[in-house]
Amino acid sequence: MTSSDDIPPRPSRRGFLAGAAGGLAAAVSGAAQAATATPPPAVPAAPADTEPFWGAHQAGIVTPQQSHCYFTAFDLTAKKRDEVVSLLQRWTAASARMTAGLTATALDLDPAQPATDSGEALGLKAARLTLTFGFGPGLFEKDGHDRYGLAARRPTALVDLPRFNGDQLQPERTGGDIAVQACADDPQIAFHAVRQLARLAYEAADIRWAQAGFVSEPGKQTPRNLMGFKDGTGNPDVDDPKATTKLIWSDDEGPDWMRGGSYLVARRIRIALEHWDRMKLAFQEQTIGRHKYSGAPLGLKDEYAPLNLEATDKDGNPVIPENAHVRLAAAATNDGAQLLRRGYSYNDGVNFTAERWPPWRQGMEYDAGLFFLAYQRDPRAAFIKIFERMSKFDMLNQFVTHTGGGIFACPGGAAEGEFVGQRLFQSV
Ligand code: HEM
Numbered sequence: 001m002t003s004s005d006d007i008p009p010r011p012s013r014r015g016f017l018a019g020a021a022g023g024l025a026a027a028v029s030g031a032a033q034a035a036t037a038t039p040p041p042a043v044p045a046a047p048a049d050t051e052p053f054w055g056a057h058q059a060g061i062v063t064p065q066q067s068h069c070y071f072t073a074f075d076l077t078a079k080k081r082d083e084v085v086s087l088l089q090r091w092t093a094a095s096a097r098m099t100a101g102l103t104a105t106a107l108d109l110d111p112a113q114p115a116t117d118s119g120e121a122l123g124l125k126a127a128r129l130t131l132t133f134g135f136g137p138g139l140f141e142k143d144g145h146d147r148y149g150l151a152a153r154r155p156t157a158l159v160d161l162p163r164f165n166g167d168q169l170q171p172e173r174t175g176g177d178i179a180v181q182a183c184a185d186d187p188q189i190a191f192h193a194v195r196q197l198a199r200l201a202y203e204a205a206d207i208r209w210a211q212a213g214f215v216s217e218p219g220k221q222t223p224r225n226l227m228g229f230k231d232g233t234g235n236p237d238v239d240d241p242k243a244t245t246k247l248i249w250s251d252d253e254g255p256d257w258m259r260g261g262s263y264l265v266a267r268r269i270r271i272a273l274e275h276w277d278r279m280k281l282a283f284q285e286q287t288i289g290r291h292k293y294s295g296a297p298l299g300l301k302d303e304y305a306p307l308n309l310e311a312t313d314k315d316g317n318p319v320i321p322e323n324a325h326v327r328l329a330a331a332a333t334n335d336g337a338q339l340l341r342r343g344y345s346y347n348d349g350v351n352f353t354a355e356r357w358p359p360w361r362q363g364m365e366y367d368a369g370l371f372f373l374a375y376q377r378d379p380r381a382a383f384i385k386i387f388e389r390m391s392k393f394d395m396l397n398q399f400v401t402h403t404g405g406g407i408f409a410c411p412g413g414a415a416e417g418e419f420v421g422q423r424l425f426q427s428v
Contacts (some may be wrong), residue, residue: 153257
């Protein structure tokens with residue numbers, strides 16, 4: 001058996017193909033034991049292509065957004081707590097390797113064995129891959145059973161999300177015991193990472209649902225969502241430690257294992273793009289409360305100008321309408337509630353759809369929209385607080401339908417040598 005554990009980073013594609021061809025020839029000649037696949041040459045990964053995996057916080061939360069996301073929620077099938085621990089150990093080891101640009105596990109070139117890595121990332125860079133893990137309510141208790149002896153350790157902030165006005169959540173796209181958010185500047189790298197983790201989860205966890213998403217050129221400008229509006233302008237400043245401490249990272253109000261962690265609310269939100277595209281520009285801008293092209297608040301020119309919620313026009317009407325999205329979302333109208341949005345557009349082809357709003361169009365429509373991902377210190381004081389009112393009054397509601405999602409407690413980051421979530425299991 002040839003192991004390339006010591007090959008940093010991923011072997012080049014050419015080297016892998018050479019090895020694969022050698023292995024095939026050996027298998028064909030029936031001389032598998034004689035396979036002489038040589039470890040392929042190393043390709044040094046530029047540090048700029050990698051994001052650190054170890055640390056006080058998990059990567060993928062305040063990390064500058066990558067262009068692609070592959071999000072997967074798993075149902076645990078493990079019977080015992082030790083099996084969950086072992087899964088998290090395997091996942092942590094593989095994640096540390098893949099985020100550093102390596103294969104998930106040491107590449108085993110034994111032609112008589114299935115490959116230890118599916119191979120589609122060979123020769124590619126790490127593409128700033130981050131893997132972020134979150135624990136759903138089902139890890140702590142499922143159908144009334146304390147499966148892993150963790151029920152008493154469920155954080156009070158990890159509530160079951162209430163049913164919101166207009167929710168059309170599909171069970172097959174909702175919930176999950178453990179979520180993995182894979183983000184990278186290359187969709188193949190993000191998918192590859194989840195695919196390896198899913199393989200390593202055999203016998204311990206099954207995929208429940210998954211969602212791929214994209215944004216264009218994050219970091220260069222505020223990305224535009226599929227409605228054509230800049231999305232992310234009003235986010236808290238993640239470079240300001242005061243803001244991240246206050247709004248994103250859990251501290252001593254929760255269990256020890258959540259310190260430095262954050263709560264994720266995911267929502268798959270379909271947008272009726274055909275309906276939206278028939279709206280006048282002025283109406284679209286009133287719906288959002290910002291100008292479409294500049295991204296500035298209505299009545300202003302600068303994208304980053306603060307929202308002036310008091311401004312009125314010559315007739316005394318608010319410049320930003322009462323039920324505009326940004327007014328209902330703003331901290332100023334939500335007792336200071338704020339969250340960090342890190343969403344991705346999604347595009348899943350077309351489906352036969354009956355719209356819920358006039359003109360009640362029926363036909364093949366895009367299944368496309370926003371895969372909303374938001375991190376916060378406490379969902380009760382952030383997502384739930386904001387969305388409770390928004391789901392009833394937002395003008396945007398006539399164009400959007402929430403079709404899936406979940407809530408997950410993302411533990412603090414792991415130090416090298418630990419596994420993700422270790423403190424949760426240790427302190428039981
Ligand atoms: C498909 C659904 C949605 C779309 C298309 C959308 C789009 C937008 C846009 C264009 C902005 C203005 C630019 C910006 O500040 O980023 C915005 C702001 C915002 N949205 Fe959404 N959004 C959606 C769903 C939600 C949901 C479900 C929440 C839940 C709480 C939310 C919370 C916010 C917040 C907090 C702001 C910033 C408001 C401020 O200026 O303080 N959005 N959104």
